[in-house]
Amino acid sequence: MTDTTTANDVFHSLVGALDELEVDWSRAVSVATDGAPSMIGRKAGVVVKLREKGRNKLVTEYYDSVRAFQGKLVLWQTQLSKRNAAHFPCLKSQPVNHQSMDKYANLLSGLRHEFDNRFTVFTELEKDFSLFRSPFTVDASVVPEAMQMELIELQCCAPLKDTYASVAIEVFYQSLPPQYPMLTAFAGGGEEGGRGEEERRG
Secondary structure, rough: OOOOOOOOHHHHHHHHHHHHHOHHHHHHOOEEEEEOHHHHHHOOOHHHHHHHHHOOOOOEEEEEEEHHHHHHHHHHHHHHHOOOOOHHHHHHHOOOOOOHHHHHHHHHHHHHHHHHOOOOOHHOHHHHHHHHHHOOOOHHHHHHHHHHHHHHHHHHHHHHHHHHHHHOHHHHHHOOOOHHHHHHHHHOOOOOHHHHHHHHHO
């Protein structure tokens, strides 16, 4: 890395490191960031660039995939511990072997804990994801105070609610009018945040 933190710097360093490891981009599971403009900005953010390189998914969609897989791990572990191999056809076709069932249940338990540890950042960002995905239904009292007034105004705006229901979520945030600067910046769509980042670096 250089001593700057532009989106291009982060993107090229990240891609270079992953390409060295021969990571298959089509098998990417998640993209988590700290919300900095250089990471999620609409025109040049790292997440935007990763969307262009990999699958065209938002980080919240990866989060959904992670949660679904975690739920499956819990189910598989529980079922195998009860000698139920319903979701493992090859194992199910074999004579019941309690030791094998216990072994696989334990392996799944270890995988589950490893998965939970690696994706703790998603748990920390769960409230942010809820706000991003459901701005018209989230309780304004649980969002950061700086955003509460804007959020209430948004939730009472019928035209914007119609827009939200008819376009992709990233398009919705990109089209928010100027009176919603906090929500726009939160969603990573504000150019103002990117300028602020440049100014902080001098």
